[in-house]
Amino acid sequence: KLVAEMQALALGPVTDANAAIGPLITAEARDRVASFVAAHPGDLIAEQTIPTGAPWSEGHWCAPRILAVPDAQHPLAQEELFAPIVALLEVPSLDAAIAAVNATPAGLSASIITRDLHAAMQWVRHVEVGLVRINGDTTGVDPHAPFGGMKASGSGGREQGPAARDFYTESRTIQLHA
Secondary structure (H helix, E strand, C coil): CHHHHHHHECCCCCCCCCCEEEEEECCCCCCCCHCCCCCCCCCCEEEECCCCCCCCCCCCCCCCCEEEEECCHHHHHHHCCCCEEEEEECCCCHHHHHHHHHCCCCCCCCCCCCHHHHHHHHHHHHHCEEEEECCCCCCCCCCCCCCCCCCCCCCCCCCCCCHHHHHHCCCCCCCCCC
């Protein structure tokens, strides 16, 4: 099911409202991702092909891929690539899934897909990320909701919603004694 969903994602330039995946921001970002994946390959499960010709020849495209990794310590499971690459780790239990998420230095976002309310609440209580989702994707958030990571992810605060005021301002205490 994951492979079918990935293959159905439309590629296109950022000006294409129907595109779900666009190019990376710079050639350096594309080359960094390509080098990292080449140095730390996972088992390829699926990959989309980047078309040829314009606009594909003009952007810094990275082929969307799903790569299986053997454990939570694999570099693909540890690094935030900011690219359309999924490091897929099969785990035997909810506790193992929570441990795998918490074993990374990053902590931006994580989601669990479940109908089990108890499992969902365990996920919420124990996963160490700034954006915890149940039955949803792990990208973005509504503009009215605070967004930011934990551990080495994010920029140390919440940058949307009411929390944006604190993120974009610096408070000072001023005392005047007569």
